[in-house]
Amino acid sequence: MGIRDANGELAARAARVMAGGHLSPSRRLGHPIAFRRASGPYLYDANDLRYTDFHCGFGANVLGHCHPAISARVSEVGQEIDLIGAGITELEVDTCEAIARHIPCAELVALCNSGSEATYHALRLARAATGRKTIVKFQGGYHGWHDAVAMNVQSSAEGIGRYDPLCAGILEDTARHTAVLPYNDAGAVEAFIRDNPGEVAAIIIEPIAHNIGSVIARHEFLADLRTIATEHGVVLIFDEVITGFRHALGGYQSICGVAPDLATFGKAAGSGYPVGIVAGRRDIMERVGRTGEGSVFMGGTFNGAPSSLAAVQATIGELSRQGIYERLNELGARMRAGLDDIAGRLGLEAQSAGFGSVFLLYFFAGPYSRYDDLLANDDATDLAFRRSMIEHRLISQPLPLKRMYLSLAHTPEIIDGSLNLIEDILKRWKAAA
Numbered sequence: 158m159g160i161r162d163a164n165g166e167l168a169a170r171a172a173r174v175m176a177g178g179h180l181s182p183s184r185r186l187g188h189p190i191a192f193r194r195a196s197g198p199y200l201y202d203a204n205d206l207r208y209t210d211f212h213c214g215f216g217a218n219v220l221g222h223c224h225p226a227i228s229a230r231v232s233e234v235g236q237e238i239d240l241i242g243a244g245i246t247e248l249e250v251d252t253c254e255a256i257a258r259h260i261p262c263a264e265l266v267a268l269c270n271s272g273s274e275a276t277y278h279a280l281r282l283a284r285a286a287t288g289r290k291t292i293v294k295f296q297g298g299y300h301g302w303h304d305a306v307a308m309n310v311q312s313s314a315e316g317i318g319r320y321d322p323l324c325a326g327i328l329e330d331t332a333r334h335t336a337v338l339p340y341n342d343a344g345a346v347e348a349f350i351r352d353n354p355g356e357v358a359a360i361i362i363e364p365i366a367h368n369i370g371s372v373i374a375r376h377e378f379l380a381d382l383r384t385i386a387t388e389h390g391v392v393l394i395f396d397e398v399i400t401g402f403r404h405a406l407g408g409y410q411s412i413c414g415v416a417p418d419l420a421t422f423g424k425a426a427g428s429g430y431p432v433g434i435v436a437g438r439r440d441i442m443e444r445v446g447r448t449g450e451g452s453v454f455m456g457g458t459f460n461g462a463p464s465s466l467a468a469v470q471a472t473i474g475e476l477s478r479q480g481i482y483e484r485l486n487e488l489g490a491r492m493r494a495g496l497d498d499i500a501g502r503l504g505l506e507a508q509s510a511g512f513g514s515v516f517l518l519y520f521f522a523g524p525y526s527r528y529d530d531l532l533a534n535d536d537a538t539d540l541a542f543r544r545s546m547i548e549h550r551l552i553s554q555p556l557p558l559k560r561m562y563l564s565l566a567h568t569p570e571i572i573d574g575s576l577n578l579i580e581d582i583l584k585r586w587k588a589a590a
Contacts (some may be wrong), residue, residue: 165202221566272398272423273301
């Protein structure tokens, strides 16, 4: 009798009842793995094999899985209050006050349930505040699943410079109101706005383009966007769904010193519990919740769900501890230095990338500052490397250019052990090439 494969059994059951066999295409790992529990930096599959997690719930788990402070606060709140859906709660007020204390642009705060919802609402607010329709985004930026921005993320060379939707079913009439421009090129932004006077409602940008690994916005680029937006009456939106709470409690805006008009947060704010945050200028944000002309509806039965707010409160409490981000940054620097050391010793055309606790390997040499530069990446090698990582029980997305994460639960010893495995993987790949 063969050994029972509980992973395969669960995957077969999933294929019968779940569309695509997964709840999101980006969760596919290349072969059936079904996880039953998580703790700290580790995941455990249905066969009880342990994996080191460098995916961290798409970056949501900054503290590590099932952190005791998060679990305790969620449990405590769950004994006191559940979904009310009327009036306000003390928990809502306390949580929004805590968020506003840390985020520089947050004069007012609104809550929803995901990063995609947050960016959707931010763009609607910008259109309402300006009376304009056009949105500027950047090639390589991902801002959610909605029609206005679900395009031109990881495009082929042929897809750059034209409409490149993420999937079928997107309304091209909506997408037509979005201009896709090159990252780190303020001149292109200013030229577009001048050529289309009175039409641009918002500029939306990831201040670090983590959806294509880690392309960092130059400081002067962000400062120029701030100036351009102010001069032309355009709403500047920082999409901090990945950078927020992971790189700093105040988001990347607190690091770069450039304050947007609106900012969106999610993922790491709730340590794995669903939450979306829109924060920004009072004169724009006050449109939410009021009625009448110019108001913006931001309804949602589960906006501010008690379990999520409890998680946000506990997350802020833990990330407020002295030295937390220094420790995260040290872990990331250790991983990136190790990857560069391996690539150098093996003579690979590869380089580490990342910021803070985010890391990855790009499989090309040379500088990069925009998506076009990443077309030099050896995607086939990148994909093979990631699949080999998973085979060695190091979890990340098996997709080229995708970022990986560390949490506070990872240790220098875990990083060093993982680097040894990675070196073995790359040595075997080079020998076989």
